[in-house]
Every structure is written in structure tokens, then in C-alpha cells.
Amino acid sequence: MVLAACGDALGARFEGREAADPTEIDDWMRRSTQAMRFTDDTSSTLVLADHLTRRRGTINEDDLAEQLAREWARDPDRGYGHGAAQLYAEIVAGTPWRQAAADMFDGQGSYGNGAAMRVAPVGLLPGLALDAVAGRARRTAVISHQHPEALDGAVAQAVATALAALSIQDTPLDADRVVAAICEHMQTAEFRTALRRLPALVARGATSADVAGEVGNGVAALQAVPAALAAFLRNPDDVPAAIGFAISMGGDTDTIASMTGALCGARRAEKDLPVMWGLRLEGASRVWTAASALARLAPTEAGAPRHG
Ligand code: AR6
Ligand code: MG
Numbered sequence: 001m002v003l004a005a006c007g008d009a010l011g012a013r014f015e016g017r018e019a020a021d022p023t024e025i026d027d028w029m030r031r032s033t034q035a036m037r038f039t040d041d042t043s044s045t046l047v048l049a050d051h052l053t054r055r056r057g058t059i060n061e062d063d064l065a066e067q068l069a070r071e072w073a074r075d076p077d078r079g080y081g082h083g084a085a086q087l088y089a090e091i092v093a094g095t096p097w098r099q100a101a102a103d104m105f106d107g108q109g110s111y112g113n114g115a116a117m118r119v120a121p122v123g124l125l126p127g128l129a130l131d132a133v134a135g136r137a138r139r140t141a142v143i144s145h146q147h148p149e150a151l152d153g154a155v156a157q158a159v160a161t162a163l164a165a166l167s168i169q170d171t172p173l174d175a176d177r178v179v180a181a182i183c184e185h186m187q188t189a190e191f192r193t194a195l196r197r198l199p200a201l202v203a204r205g206a207t208s209a210d211v212a213g214e215v216g217n218g219v220a221a222l223q224a225v226p227a228a229l230a231a232f233l234r235n236p237d238d239v240p241a242a243i244g245f246a247i248s249m250g251g252d253t254d255t256i257a258s259m260t261g262a263l264c265g266a267r268r269a270e271k272d273l274p275v276m277w278g279l280r281l282e283g284a285s286r287v288w289t290a291a292s293a294l295a296r297l298a299p300t301e302a303g304a305p306r307h308g
Contacts, residue, residue: 001287003268005258007260008042008255011258028233046286064140068091082105085160111147112130112150114144115154117157119161120266122136124294129212134158141166148187161263164267169267175199200233219255229263231243243261
């Protein structure tokens with residue numbers, strides 16, 4: 001969760017640029033001492049982590065919708081998507097989330113990456129089977145993102161986070177197996193197709209520009225989630241390289257780097273957090289506290305055991 005927040009805050013500076021200057025990215029990541037301000041990705045992730053901690057790993061959609069909307073109302077200037085801001089305003093005004101979310105974008109629902117960007121805490125619940133991770137991720141997503149690709153995006157990111165947490169650091173990560181395991185939980189052919197492009201890209205050592213060209217780097221879950229997973233799979237044991245790769249893709253850099261950070265953090269130990277990032281990150285102690293509380297949930301409280 002801390003690396004997800006760092007990715008968000010590091011990437012935010014470059015959001016919307018097609019391809020940032022590599023020297024500028026490197027300076028900002030490795031040499032700057034400036035404060036790193038997080039965006040809606042981290043605000044929303046903290047809401048979800050708090051929700052899961054209070055409810056011992058379970059989800060109540062009505063409460064979660066209200067908590068997300070209240071967080072937006074308390075601190076709206078965090079770069080929320082236009083659809084998301086409108087949705088939360090409607091929920092605050094009393095419209096039931098089910099109706100408000102279904103009505104978005106002429107009844108299509110949002111296909112944005114906003115449900116995926118906040119979902120890491122579901123993948124980090126101790127001892128939760130992958131089926132349960134997928135099911136809970138979908139339930140957290142439907143509150144705001146009813147387009148099938150956005151729902152698949154949230155499930156893919158949560159399952160990828162759980163798989164990263166189960167993986168053994170410094171041992172090779174098999175991109176084919178990771179993608180196959182995630183695809184078991186996908187409901188759209190579009191998402192399966194996008195994810196299945198990744199192993200070949202990883203195997204041939206694709207650059208960030210290659211990945212952005214083939215997978216996309218936009219705000220749609222269908223682009224941003226596979227892009228973040230590619231950045232992680234290309235650099236599974238080098239946190240700054242993975243986040244630098246994500247930012248170098250351009251486009252929705254805060255969210256792509258945040259999701260990459262979540263995957264890196266799930267796999268790597270705490271010592272991999274660059275000290276300077278911990279010092280620069282706005283609200284770092286709040287993120288640590290939220291992450292620690294989640295990690296302290298007993299597996300039996302969080303839900304079904306891994307074999308269940
Ligand atoms: N039809 C057309 N455009 C769409 C549709 C659709 N069905 N769905 C989404 N969009 P939103 P989010 C476009 O507003 O997913 C922040 O920067 C539309 O342009 O639901 O929470 C975060 O940091 C819409 O404004 O919000 C993330 O990067 C945009 O996708 C990102 O936004 C985002 O969808 C998260 O956005
Ligand atoms: Mg953001």
C-alpha cells in the first residue's frame with residue numbers, strides 16, 4: 001500500500017503527457033527531495049483499506065459507497081475522474097449508488113480504471129483464496145464501475161496483487177502462469193485478450209514505449225491494468241525500475257504507477273521502499289498505519305483460507 005501511494009504520487013507529476021523525458025523522471029524519482037502529493041488513487045485506497053479493516057475483511061456495498069463519496073466530498077481536489085466526481089456528488093445528494101453508477105455514460109457504466117486503482121487492499125487480505133479475492137474485488141468495483149471491462153480490471157488487479165504477495169521474491173516470476181491465473185477470473189474476452197499479450201512482451205524485453213504502443217496507457221481499465229502488470233512483470237524485483245517503467249509509458253501515469261507499486265510492494269519486503277520516498281510521501285504514516293492494520297487481520301477473520 002505504501003508503494004502504491006508512492007507510485008501514485010510519483011506518477012502524478014507526469015499524468016497526461018505522452019512520453020516524459022527520462023532524465024526528468026529519473027531526477028524526480030531518485031534525486032528530488034520535494035514532497036510527493038498523492039491523488040484520488042490513494043485517497044480511495046485508504047477508504048477501502050479502512051472499510052476492510054473495520055469489517056474484518058468483509059464488504060458492505062452501501063457503507064463503502066457512502067464512505068467513498070464522503071471522502072470525495074471532504075477532499076475533492078485530488079484529480080478524480082469526471083464521472084467519478086459526478087457519481088459521488090449524486091450519492092452524497094441521496095441517489096442510491098446502484099442507480100447512480102448504472103446511469104453513468106448513457107447507461108454503459110464507467111470503463112475507467114478507478115475501481116482497479118483502489119483495489120489493492122482486497123488482494124492483500126491475509127489468507128484469502130483467489131476466488132474470494134476476485135469475488136470481493138468485483139463487489140467493491142460495482143459501486144462505481146459497472147462496465148464489464150472496469151469490473152474485470154478491478155478483479156485482475158486484485159488477483160495480481162494476491163499472486164504477487166504469494167510469490168517468492170528474487171525467484172523468477174513466470175508471466176505465463178501469472179496471466180493464466182488471472183484470466184481464470186475474467187468475464188470479458190477483451191480483458192483476456194489484453195492480458196494474454198503480456199507474456200510475449202515480457203519475454204522479448206519490451207520497452208515502456210512498446211508496451212504503451214501495444215497495450216495502451218489510457219484511463220480505461222482495459223489499458224491501464226495490463227500496462228501496470230507489464231511494468232511489474234518486466235521488473236519484478238527492482239521497485240524503482242518498475243515504477244520508472246510505468247511512468248515512462250506516459251498517459252495515466254499516476255494510476256498505472258500506483259497499480260505497479262501495489263504489485264511490487266506485495267512481492268517485495270519493506271526494505272525495498274526507498275527511504276527518501278517514505279520521507280517525501282504526503283501522509284506516509286497514515287498509509288503505514290492503514291496497511292499495518294490490514295496486515296494484522298487474522299486469516300480466519302479475513303475470510304476463507306487459501307485452500308477453501
Ligand atoms: N464512455 C466514455 N468514456 C468513459 C466511459 C464510458 N463508458 N467510462 C469512462 N470513460 P471515471 P475513474 C472515460 O470518470 O475510473 C483519475 O485521474 C471518461 O473520460 O469513471 O475513477 C484517476 O487518478 C471518464 O472521465 O473515473 C484515474 O487515473 C474517464 O474515462 C482515473 O481518473 C474516467 O472514468 C480514474 O478514473
Ligand atoms: Mg489519480
